[in-house]
Amino acid sequence: MLAATVRVTRDIDTAEEVVQDAYVQALTSWARDGVPDRPAAWLTTVARRNALNVLRRQRTLQAKLPLLLDPAVDGDDAGSTAAEADAATIPDDRLRLIFTCCHPALSEEARVALTLRLVCGVATPDVAHAFLVSEPTMAARITRAKKKIATARIRYAVPAPAELPARLEAVLTVIHLLYATGHTARSGADLVREELTDRALELARMLHRLLPAEREAAGLLALLLAHHARRATRTDDDGRLLRLEEQDRSAWDGELIAEADRLIVGALTAGPPGRFTLQAAIAALHAQAPSYAATDWPQIRTLYDALLRVWPSPVVALNRAVAVSMVDGPAAALAEVEALERDARLAGYRYLPATKADLLQRLGRHAEAADAYRAALELTGNAAEQEFLRAQLP
């Protein structure tokens, strides 16, 4: 509804106000006349009419003339039936709003915050909470981003096909970040923030439905599904973190895993895979394995090699080291992890010492493992992760 209204106002702030007004009108009107057959269409129609009124008022003020009606705008208003409002609420509008929020001219943190606020409808205090910043800070950040959209005239549109790959990348990254933010909360008591993971999954589904030919949109959806399928088993009844090898595989959601697999097969056969498709293929192999030991580790290592080529990241190299440890043993993997310790980009990355600790433990070097677990412990603010790491200490 917000998206449909932005199309009229061309201004996100005004659209937000107008939509809120429509809800207020609904409270009185529906209490009096009953809830209409299609409440969403009713709200959208009212919001658009409010928006047109606001536009008209603005125009009047600017011109300092009595009500100056643009016949085209007026005609549009008069003809706005519920059917037309339905057409205006098609998800295509939400897609426009996502691409506007994820424009590369905005900073990455602004993109995620705006997407949460405007596309997912998450309240500003909750967005602030997700990013561990104060509410005024987040409110200012969102205001700055909205101001840039208006002042620099960022287009409210899905980009042309030629621009799509570069722009889609930003959108996919934002949805992935949304999921990651919810998947392992950086601090706080709970490991997972379900409201964020659910929103991210919903967005990934929508994007794939709207852009079925984009393989990486399918890859991202598959990646999120494969992770989501395991969500019930990531902690035990007391909220303690369970590693992949300790999780109850019978409790994984087989339907989601099968859906992910279908998407991956489709994306892999259509051309050279991108990073989300490769990550999804790795996650799906884990999800399909009958046990941790019986996982197809050589295949996972091959996929990590391909992933490193399209997305050279030290984090990917670290994850690859785990697969190496299962194929060639912990000693070979330890050499790779120690090489990564010299990469400044991983300084402060808690999974580096945690991975190293696990390898040292498997090599029987318990004292050194304990040191590495302590190093990892210092880097995490999440209670579930802290407890897991503490339990590893002698």
Added chain:
Amino acid sequence: MAQYAILIFERESAGGGAPDLPAEVMAAHEQLPQRIVEHGGREIGGLALEPSGTATSIRGDLVTDGPFIETKEALAGVFVIEARDLDHAIELARMTPIVDGGVEVRPLLGIDFSGLS
């Protein structure tokens, strides 16, 4: 149409002088206004700056040698265009011939710069 300034930043030679622009870059600069029109925009005016070594900065009472901000790439020129929106402005700005640097796109306040050229 909205107005945007395209700020051209180029790396200068070690002595602070601008390198002589290769002939094809000069030719591309000359063709730029026409290309912008072909892409649905309009160039309203432009300024090419002498090297940053010729700049003098004034901050309060202090007058110093050099540009206001020292960067690896110096501001070498500015031109003003009309474009539909930021994406269109970026599309037009991308056509700027650059030797070793880049451009910055900045929306202008609603002032008429048509007298500039």
